[in-house]
Amino acid sequence: MSTILITGASGFLGSNLVNKLAEQHQIYALVRESSKQKTINNSAENVEISVIENEDYAAGAVQRIKPDCIIHTACNYGRHGESQYDIFRANVYFGVSLLHGIIESNHPCIFINTGTVLNSQTSFYALCKNQFSALGQQISTSSTSRHKFIDVALQHMYGPGDSISKFTTHVIRSCLRNEESLLMTEGSQQRDFIHVEDVVRAYELILKNAQSFPAYERIEVGSGYAISVKEFAQMVKRLSGSSTQFLFGKVPMRTNEEMLYVADIEKMSLLGWSPEYSLEQGLNNTILKERESLMNHQPKLDHQ
DSSP, X not given: OOEEEEETTTSXXXXXXXXXXXXXXXXXXXXXXXXXXTTSOTTOTTEEEEEESSGGGHHHHHHHHOOSEEEEOOOOOOTTSOOHHHHHIIIIIHHHHHHHHHHHHTOOEEEEEEEEOSOTTSOHHHHHHHHHHHHHHHHHTSTTOOEEEEEEEEOEEEOTTOOTTSHHHHHHHHHHTTOSEEEOOOOOOEEOEEEHHHHHHHHHHHHHTGGGSOSEXXXXXXXXXXXXXXXXXXXXXXXXXXXXXEETTSSOOOTTOOSBOOOOOHHHHHTTOOOSOXXXXXXXXXXXXXXXXXXXXXXOOOOO
């Protein structure tokens, strides 16, 4: 049984990893005081929640726990008006603090980073994520390093329970609520959508084979297949039976928008991994569970 520290453990990917990996490993779930922890299975015998006040506490947590592996999923997209300073601290400084903790503890460690496929020019978030990946590569390949840095270039993940700030969840919930209309871009940009359960399986396999990787390795995780945003939205509408009308072209493309992102999954295929969910299967799974969630949260009528 390995000791694994997971950052962003109350988030979408982080909580799914905690709940799955706790079946076989000792998990330290690293969260902020303000984080909602209801997504973490607190009853799991092998899960210990470690609360940190801010990024500065990360190094101390690593030195105390001395994990065999760190899976870094914490991030800040900047979707809620955060400053560039806040985005930098979350996406660069926090990760560097974790790496500093590894170096100071002098304990061999596998660092699995959740990187991005976005071009650095796309946003300040993407720039910071790519900067940290570059720092991780440089530190791990230095002559004094005792850890490996595996950079997971993750495509467009989706699944039940994801944040409403994500495009996929926003479209699905809008359709389930039968909102009259939804403003969208022209939808010609193509994206590689991958279900969260397939992502978790990929992380499990990377963890299992981590010792066979060099000091630095970049691995792309996605379905290996891209469709347009317009096709994605139309598929959600069809599968959900929604009456929502998409107003394509009413939202301008963001600056420096890349028109195609699709994973090269050759490295994952060599490990014996392939997606179990087709996009239609994954959306059916997500729509079913999101519909159940919406029904459970509807206010009850008073019949007295």
